Amino acid sequence: MGENTMAIDYKELKKGGFMRQKQKDCFSMRLKSVGGHFTAAQLGTVQKVAEEFGEGYIHLTSRQGIEIPFIKAEDIGAVKKVLSDGGVSVGVCGPRVRTITACQGNAVCPSGLIDTVELAKEFDKRYGGRELPHKFKFGFTGCHNNCLKAEENDMGIKGGMLPSWNKDACIYCGVCEAACRDHAIQVDKEAKAVFLDKDKCVYCGRCVKSCPVDAWQGKSGFVISFGGLYGNRIAVGKTILPIVFEESKLYKIVEVALDFFEKNAKPGERFRSMLDRIGWEGFRKELEAVS
Amino acid sequence: MSISANEFIDITDVTCPITFVKTKVALEDMEDGQILEVHLNDGEPVQNVPRSLKDEGHKVLDLIKKSDGTYTLFVEKHDS
Numbered sequence: 001m002g003e004n005t006m007a008i009d010y011k012e013l014k015k016g017g018f019m020r021q022k023q024k025d026c027f028s029m030r031l032k033s034v035g036g037h038f039t040a041a042q043l044g045t046v047q048k049v050a051e052e053f054g055e056g057y058i059h060l061t062s063r064q065g066i067e068i069p070f071i072k073a074e075d076i077g078a079v080k081k082v083l084s085d086g087g088v089s090v091g092v093c094g095p096r097v098r099t100i101t102a103c104q105g106n107a108v109c110p111s112g113l114i115d116t117v118e119l120a121k122e123f124d125k126r127y128g129g130r131e132l133p134h135k136f137k138f139g140f141t142g143c144h145n146n147c148l149k150a151e152e153n154d155m156g157i158k159g160g161m162l163p164s165w166n167k168d169a170c171i172y173c174g175v176c177e178a179a180c181r182d183h184a185i186q187v188d189k190e191a192k193a194v195f196l197d198k199d200k201c202v203y204c205g206r207c208v209k210s211c212p213v214d215a216w217q218g219k220s221g222f223v224i225s226f227g228g229l230y231g232n233r234i235a236v237g238k239t240i241l242p243i244v245f246e247e248s249k250l251y252k253i254v255e256v257a258l259d260f261f262e263k264n265a266k267p268g269e270r271f272r273s274m275l276d277r278i279g280w281e282g283f284r285k286e287l288e289a290v291s
Numbered sequence: 292m293s294i295s296a297n298e299f300i301d302i303t304d305v306t307c308p309i310t311f312v313k314t315k316v317a318l319e320d321m322e323d324g325q326i327l328e329v330h331l332n333d334g335e336p337v338q339n340v341p342r343s344l345k346d347e348g349h350k351v352l353d354l355i356k357k358s359d360g361t362y363t364l365f366v367e368k369h370d371s
Contacts, residue, residue: 110346174354178337178362210342212351 017091028069030091035102035120036064045086053079064101065091097130102140103148112142113159113205113220133265144204151237154271156225160243161205161218165194169215176207203243221245227272235272240284241291252290294352294365296328303332310336311343321368329364337362
């Protein structure tokens with residue numbers, strides 16, 4: 001075997017999270033990240049690899065990931081071993097389901113309406129790394145504040161809350177009217193009446209969270225957007241379904257979306273570009289059949 | 292409903308998060324069950340301060356919109 005057979009298979013390395021650098025035979029190693037969480041122990045492993053095999057620093061990516069630059073081609077095997085012994089996996093690149101991102105969600109954040117990190121973990125189990133015509137990004141954001149920018153993702157999932165009002169508990173203080181950013185609520189203190197304009201409601205849950213007597217109760221659910229892009233082309237994901245309450249229904253919707261992408265996209269075509277090319281109507285119909 | 296407050300605080304001169312900090316500090320100096328009257332601005336303060344007070348266990352009693360667009364909030368201190 002000649003020296004040429006030693007050539008580096010860049011495509012295979014990229015699949016395994018090794019991003020080719022401009023410096024010869026150096027790779028920026030992408031680590032697996034789910035929901036933006038790393039344990040302190042994992043960080044210890046990352047530190048070790050960066051110091052022993054890289055240049056002693058890491059880069060935080062735009063999608064909650066960690067990359068360790070300046071990993072030498074000949075060290076790849078050793079690096080993988082140290083990482084896996086230390087509980088760290090290598091991330092993915094290329095045409096597949098990418099890093100699943102999340103804000104801290106309702107496990108930590110007072111504004112959160114859904115458990116974003118747990119959902120990201122479940123999504124990673126179900127769909128992480130699945131091969132598709134092009135990259136596909138999921139992002140979870142716990143509420144309407146949208147810290148995680150759901151609509152930038154091929155599929156963004158945002159926590160929402162459908163409010164309902166209990167007349168008997170209400171003290172007509174007017175806090176909900178003031179808290180509602182979309183002017184969907186009117187409180188008539190004199191007449192002791194509360195009016196909710198359902199067309200204006202964006203399911204943010206602020207009325208429920210702010211009501212001092214819990215006269216507003218809410219049902220948590222998922223507001224889903226499709227077709228977000230924030231790279232060469234910029235497009236805001238579109239919400240084409242009503243709020244979804246059941247997690248099981250959410251998975252059905254995801255499966256419809258991924259299957260539709262697989263079936264209809266040209267190789268190297270993003271989800272949004274495919275939808276814009278063939279029209280959104282067929283996709284909407286398939287979604288409505290399961291939701 | 293006419294409420295008489297034990298203390299008054301104006302937070303129209305500060306922005307988030309100082310709005311809540313100032314209110315919290317004022318409540319800390321008060322007794323359980325006493326009422327604080329808060330003068331606050333429309334927008335971010337009125338959207339967030341009543342909710343933060345609820346999260347801390349205090350009881351919001353009423354919110355009155357004034358003719359100049361600002362608000363008066365009445366909150367009862369609750370140690371929790």
